Structures are given as structure tokens and as C-alpha cells.
Amino acid sequence: MYGLFAVFWKELADNFGSRRFLLLFILICLIGVFTAYLSSQAIMAKPEETPTEFLFLRLFTSYSRSLPSFVSFLSLFAPLLGIIFGFDAINSEHSRGTISLVLSQPLFRDSLINGKFLSGLATIALIFVSILLIVLGLELHMLGILPEGAELSRLAVFFLMSVIYAGFYLSLGILFSVLFRRTTTSALTSIAVWFFFTFFLYMFANVIADYVSPITKEVTEEVILKHTQVQNMIMRISPMTLYGETVNVVLNPSVRTLGLVFPAETRELIPTPLSLSQSLMIVWPQIVTLIALMLICFAISYVVFMKQEIRSV
Amino acid sequence: MKWVVETTDLSKFYDGIKAVERLNLRIKEGEIYGLLGPNGAGKTTTILMLLGLTEPTSGKALVYGYNSTTEPLKVKRVTGYLPENVGFYEDLTARETLRYIARLNGIPDKRSSSRIDELLKVVGLHEVADWEVGKFSRGMRQRLGIAAVLVKDPKFVILDEPTSGIDPEGARHILELIRKMSREQNITVLLSSHLLYQVQRICDRVGIVSEGHLVAEGSVDQLGRETAGESRAILEVQVEDLKPELLDSIRRIEGVREVSSSADILSIKCDRDLRREISKVIVDSGTLPLQIRSRDYTLEEIYIRYFQRG
Ligand SMILES: Nc1ncnc2c1ncn2[C@@H]1O[C@H](COP(=O)(O)OP(=O)(O)OP(=O)(O)O)[C@@H](O)[C@H]1O
Ligand SMILES: [Mg+2]
Numbered sequence: 001m002y003g004l005f006a007v008f009w010k011e012l013a014d015n016f017g018s019r020r021f022l023l024l025f026i027l028i029c030l031i032g033v034f035t036a037y038l039s040s041q042a043i044m045a046k047p048e049e050t051p052t053e054f055l056f057l058r059l060f061t062s063y064s065r066s067l068p069s070f071v072s073f074l075s076l077f078a079p080l081l082g083i084i085f086g087f088d089a090i091n092s093e094h095s096r097g098t099i100s101l102v103l104s105q106p107l108f109r110d111s112l113i114n115g116k117f118l119s120g121l122a123t124i125a126l127i128f129v130s131i132l133l134i135v136l137g138l139e140l141h142m143l144g145i146l147p148e149g150a151e152l153s154r155l156a157v158f159f160l161m162s163v164i165y166a167g168f169y170l171s172l173g174i175l176f177s178v179l180f181r182r183t184t185t186s187a188l189t190s191i192a193v194w195f196f197f198t199f200f201l202y203m204f205a206n207v208i209a210d211y212v213s214p215i216t217k218e219v220t221e222e223v224i225l226k227h228t229q230v231q232n233m234i235m236r237i238s239p240m241t242l243y244g245e246t247v248n249v250v251l252n253p254s255v256r257t258l259g260l261v262f263p264a265e266t267r268e269l270i271p272t273p274l275s276l277s278q279s280l281m282i283v284w285p286q287i288v289t290l291i292a293l294m295l296i297c298f299a300i301s302y303v304v305f306m307k308q309e310i311r312s313v
Numbered sequence: 314m315k316w317v318v319e320t321t322d323l324s325k326f327y328d329g330i331k332a333v334e335r336l337n338l339r340i341k342e343g344e345i346y347g348l349l350g351p352n353g354a355g356k357t358t359t360i361l362m363l364l365g366l367t368e369p370t371s372g373k374a375l376v377y378g379y380n381s382t383t384e385p386l387k388v389k390r391v392t393g394y395l396p397e398n399v400g401f402y403e404d405l406t407a408r409e410t411l412r413y414i415a416r417l418n419g420i421p422d423k424r425s426s427s428r429i430d431e432l433l434k435v436v437g438l439h440e441v442a443d444w445e446v447g448k449f450s451r452g453m454r455q456r457l458g459i460a461a462v463l464v465k466d467p468k469f470v471i472l473d474e475p476t477s478g479i480d481p482e483g484a485r486h487i488l489e490l491i492r493k494m495s496r497e498q499n500i501t502v503l504l505s506s507h508l509l510y511q512v513q514r515i516c517d518r519v520g521i522v523s524e525g526h527l528v529a530e531g532s533v534d535q536l537g538r539e540t541a542g543e544s545r546a547i548l549e550v551q552v553e554d555l556k557p558e559l560l561d562s563i564r565r566i567e568g569v570r571e572v573s574s575s576a577d578i579l580s581i582k583c584d585r586d587l588r589r590e591i592s593k594v595i596v597d598s599g600t601l602p603l604q605i606r607s608r609d610y611t612l613e614e615i616y617i618r619y620f621q622r623g
Contacts, residue, residue, distance in 0.1 A: 002416065002419040006416035006417045096403070097398055100396035100399070101401070103366060104366070104389060104394035105389060106419075310366040
């Protein structure tokens with residue numbers, strides 16, 4: 001156990017001292033502050049148009065004309081956060097020749113990889129907590145509001161899901177750092193996967209959906225529905241979709257279904273807000289899948305690493 | 314007799330290619346054992362198997378009776394290892410590096426700090442203890458490596474090529490350090506090297522590996538006698554004027570086995586010390602012996618012999 005702790009604290013100190021941490025921290029905080037600032041300005045400009053319920057949560061999901069919402073920013077940047085703290089976890093130890101130094105000490109081999117994973121998660125969690133606190137302070141100052149109890153618990157779930165989402169890419173980065181000896185290869189491969197999930201999968205899903213249920217001129221609702229269903233199904237391979245759907249439901253207590261909702265239906269829905277557990281019921285498959293993806297990636301890197309030969313070159 | 318290291322038919326194949334084959338190695342408590350062999354002989358592979366850092370294809374390795382493959386942690390608790398081309402975290406200072414290693418061994422900072430100070434003095438790095446390792450020279454890194462090995466207070470130390478890439482003076486210093494720690498703290502040492510004449514001074518016993526096999530083992534003297542075979546001594550004689558007849562008359566002396574010459578130096582292999590008889594023959598032939606030197610079998614000759622045979 002002491003081995004794990006020693007690695008964890010050393011890596012945490014390394015992470016916090018690193019330039020990449022500083023850079024990301026500043027970047028993400030700026031995004032947080034800007035989006036929160038702009039959305040609260042929008043609220044202040046037309047206070048009568050905004051429902052007062054769950055005002056605080058709205059700050060994260062609402063978007064102004066000039067800027068997308070904080071959540072969509074995060075779904076784009078959180079993966080980079082994970083990748084940056086993971087992509088060179090193991091192979092940099094190989095190339096520096098420090099791995100034999102560490103693994104010739106009496107600690108289980110998995111302590112190294114576990115310690116690195118946990119310290120990466122802790123670093124990411126700390127970044128997210130600071131953003132939440134900064135936004136909180138900003139809102140208190142600008143609008144004079146504090147989140148209510150219900151909002152706080154939803155924020156906590158949002159926070160956890162964001163950490164897990166970034167954690168998936170962290171374990172993906174670690175996996176590539178175990179598989180590839182060169183840090184440039186592992187970095188590029190991680191970025192490629194992120195790129196695929198973020199940009200290509202959408203086009204890919206569209207093409208398949210068009211093929212399965214082509215949208216022609218005389219389109220029926222059924223066809224559109226099927227089209228969307230196919231598209232959603234494919235999109236759900238992507239952690240980004242899983243995260244987006246989860247967070248959307250968790251931060252919007254009024255959202256009752258996922259996917260396409262026809263205008264006719266919406267009008268009939270009375271927007272009574274759901275309780276947190278009701279919201280979670282809607283997205284639990286997404287939550288479980290996201291956690292599973294993270295754990296699978298980590299498990300593979302774990303298994304491969306345990307069998308690797310430790311030879312300094 | 315309890316062995317510190319005991320391997321039985323230890324073998325390692327990489328995709329069917331032999332790195333180490335049926336190696337039976339035994340190291341006694343308190344001795345300095347030199348594992349010698351050319352590049353690619355299988356020294357590092359052997360060491361990695363002893364530490365459980367790679368799995369043997371067959372056979373087994375015991376260190377202090379612990380199986381290296383199934384109980385690597387117990388082995389590593391008593392064994393210090395200096396890898397070849399050891400690397401350090403460039404942005405940690407020497408002191409921080411040692412502290413991290415102590416923590417990995419479960420030694421709390423309170424207990425390790427005085428030992429670390431002491432070790433830094435022993436290896437001569439106390440003045441640069443708070444420099445980042447990134448600024449260290451090769452020799453300083455190697456000395457830091459030795460300090461790192463000693464942090465856990467090991468009973469057994471494995472040093473893979475401890476002097477490679479270090480100037481002769483630095484190498485001498487490091488070897489002296491190794492000998493001192495072995496003698497003063499009764500630490501058993503296994504060191505690997507391909508620079509035999511450099512390490513022979515401090516080794517109680519050497520094992521020569523070639524292509525994954527242990528081809529010879531014993532003290533340097535023992536191996537020397539074996540190499541020499543029948544003849545016991547080699548004399549090197551420098552003469553004033555070397556004539557071919559002289560070679561013949563020396564060959565006729567009883568007890569001389571072999572005579573060869575290069576420039577004005579004669580190299581004579583003989584059964585016993587024939588210095589007296591040989592100088593007489595030289596003087597009788599009308600020239601003068603300028604210098605007569607009796608030469609030991611250096612490890613290098615041993616080495617060459619076993620390598621040529623392998
Ligand atoms: N990962 C590997 N895959 C395949 N072959 C390997 C691997 N590692 C080592 N070998 C081979 O095993 C043999 C023994 O290598 P080893 O590193 O043990 O030699 P060595 O005696 O330590 O040499 P050196 O003096 O150069 O350090 C070599 O022929 C090498 O090519
Ligand atoms: Mg080697």
C-alpha cells in the first residue's frame with residue numbers, strides 16, 4: 001500500500017508542478033468564467049424571460065449567441081484533459097529509464113499504474129472543483145444567487161460524470177502509453193480516437209442512418225424517427241454522446257426523455273421538474289456504459305503492463 | 314550452505330531465440346561475484362530474471378531462498394538493484410530522489426532523512442544534494458544510483474554495468490565504493506561487466522557467460538591456472554639484441570614450453586620460474602637481458618580464451 005501512496009503523491013506533485021497543468025487550468029477556468037459571465041449577463045438583461053427555478057444549473061447549459069454552453073465546451077475539452085495526464089504515463093518511464101529504478105523496489109507492479117491513474121483522476125477532479133467554485137463565486141457576485149439543495153446534488157452528479165468522462169480518456173491515454181514505446185505515438189493515437197469520437201462518428205452515423213432509412217421528400221414521422229434512432233444508436237458508442245446525454249438530463253430537471261421529441265408532444269408535457277433519482281433513471285444506461293468504458297480501458301492496460309518486461313534501454 | 318543466489322537451469326528465450334540457457338549460478342553470502350561476458354551474452358537478462366522483472370522460460374531462480382518469479386516482492390525487499398543506464402526523474406533533486414525511493418520502500422521520511430544524508434556523503438554527492446538530477450554528469454548519476462541502491466539497507470546488491478560510460482578515475486572510485494560497502498556492511502554483491510580487467514580487482518569470484526551459458530567460474534587465480542594449463546608462468550624478457558639463434562637456445566632449456574617474440578620482447582611460457590637459467594642463456598649468447606618481467610594471467614587472457622572457445 002505504501003508503494004501506491006508514494007507513487008500517487010509523487011505523481012500528483014508532478015502534475016501540479018507541470019506546465020501542462022497550468023496551461024489547462026488557465027484555459028478551462030477562462031472558459032468557465034466566460035460562459036458563466038455571458039449567461040448571467042443574458043439573464044440580467046431579461047430577468048422576466050428566465051424561469052427562476054434551477055437558475056444556477058441553467059448557467060452551465062444555456063448558451064448565448066456568441067458562445068456555446070459551458071457543458072458543450074467541457075464535453076470537447078475534458079477528453080484533452082484526460083489525454084494530457086495519461087498519454088505518457090508508462091512509456092515516459094521507460095524512455096527515461098526510471099521504470100527499472102521504481103519497479104526494483106518492493107512494491108506491486110500495479111501500484112505504479114494505479115498510482116498514476118488515481119493521481120490523474122485527482123488532478124482532473126481538482127480542476128473541475130476549482131471551476132465550479134469559481135463559477136459559484138462569480139454568480140454570487142453578479143446575480144447574488146446561491147445554488148439550492150436540489151441544485152447542489154445535481155451539480156455533484158455533473159461533477160462526478162465529468163470526472164468519469166475525462167477518466168475514460170485518461171485510461172485510454174494510459175493504455176496507449178503502455179502499448180506504444182514512443183510518447184509521440186501514444187499522444188497522436190489518443191488524439192485520433194478523440195477526433196474520431198468527437199467529429200467523425202457524427203458523419204459516420206449520419207451516413208449509416210441515411211442508408212438504413214433514407215429521408216426523401218415525402219418523409220413520414222416514422223422515417224425520421226427511425227433515422228434518428230439509428231443515428232443515436234451509433235452515436236452512443238461515443239463517450240461524448242453518453243456524457244452529453246447524461247449531463248443534459250442531470251442539469252435539466254425538466255427533460256423527461258432522450259432523443260427526438262416532436263413538438264406536438266412537448267406541448268402536452270407539463271414541465272414539472274423531475275427529482276434527481278427520476279433523472280438518473282433516464283440516463284443510468286449511459287452512466288453505466290461510461291464507467292464500464294473507463295474500466296475496460298484501464299483493465300486492458302493493467303493486464304498488458306503486468307506482463308511487460310522491465311528493461312531499461 | 315545457504316546461497317544468496319541459486320539458479321537451476323535458468324533459461325530465457327525470446328521468440329525462440331536464446332538469451333540465457335540452463336544457467337546454474339550460485340553466489341555465497343558476503344562475496345563479490347562478477348558476471349562477465351561480452352555484449353549480448355545474457356547478463357542483463359539473467360539479472361532481470363533474478364529480480365522477477367522478466368519471467369524465465371524455464372528453470373527457476375532463488376534469491377535468499379525466495380522464488381524470484383512467484384515472490385518478487387520478498388526478493389526486492391532485501392535486494393538493491395542498479396540497472397544499466399539507470400535513469401532518474403530529471404526535475405527531482407538528488408535528495409528528493411532518494412527520499413522517493415525510501416518512500417517506495419515504506420520508509421517514512423523521518424527515518425530516511427539521516428540515512429540519506431549519510432549516503433550522500435558516502436558517494437560524495439553531499440555538496441550537490443539539492444541540485445536537480447538533470448544537471449548531473451554521468452558519473453554523478455552513477456554514484457546517485459549506488460546511493461539509491463543502498464537506501465533500503467539491502468543484504469544483496471545487483472549492479473548491472475556499474476562502470477560503463479565512466480572515465481577510469483571515476484570507475485576506480487565507484488569500484489572502491491562497492492568494495493567498501495561489501496566489506497564494511499557484509500553486503501553480497503553481484504556485478505555484471507564486460508570490462509573484466511577493470512572489475513577483476515574487486516571480485517572474489519567471477520563467472521564468465523557467453524551466449525547464455527556459464528562457461529567458466531571461479532576466483533581469478535583459479536581461472537588463470539586453468540587457462541595456463543600445463544605452464545605455470547609467463548616471462549617477458551626484453552633483450553638488447555634479438556637474434557633468431559637465441560630463440561632456439563632458450564627453447565632447449567628444460568621446462569620451457571613455448572617461446573614467441575615481438576620486436577625486442579620475448580614471451581616465454583614455462584613450467585616454473587626459470588629467470589635465472591634464461592638470463593644465463595641470454596648472456597651466453599652475447600647479448601644482455603634489459604628487463605625480465607614475470608606476468609600473471611590477466612583476466613583478459615582468460616576472457617579471450619573462453620570466448621574463442623565459445
Ligand atoms: N526484448 C528482447 N527481445 C528479443 N531479444 C532480446 C530482448 N532483450 C534481449 N534480447 C536478446 O537477448 C540476448 C541477451 O541480452 P542481454 O541484454 O541479456 O545481454 P547482456 O549480456 O546484458 O549484454 P550487454 O553487455 O550489451 O548489456 C541478446 O542476444 C539480445 O539480443
Ligand atoms: Mg546488459
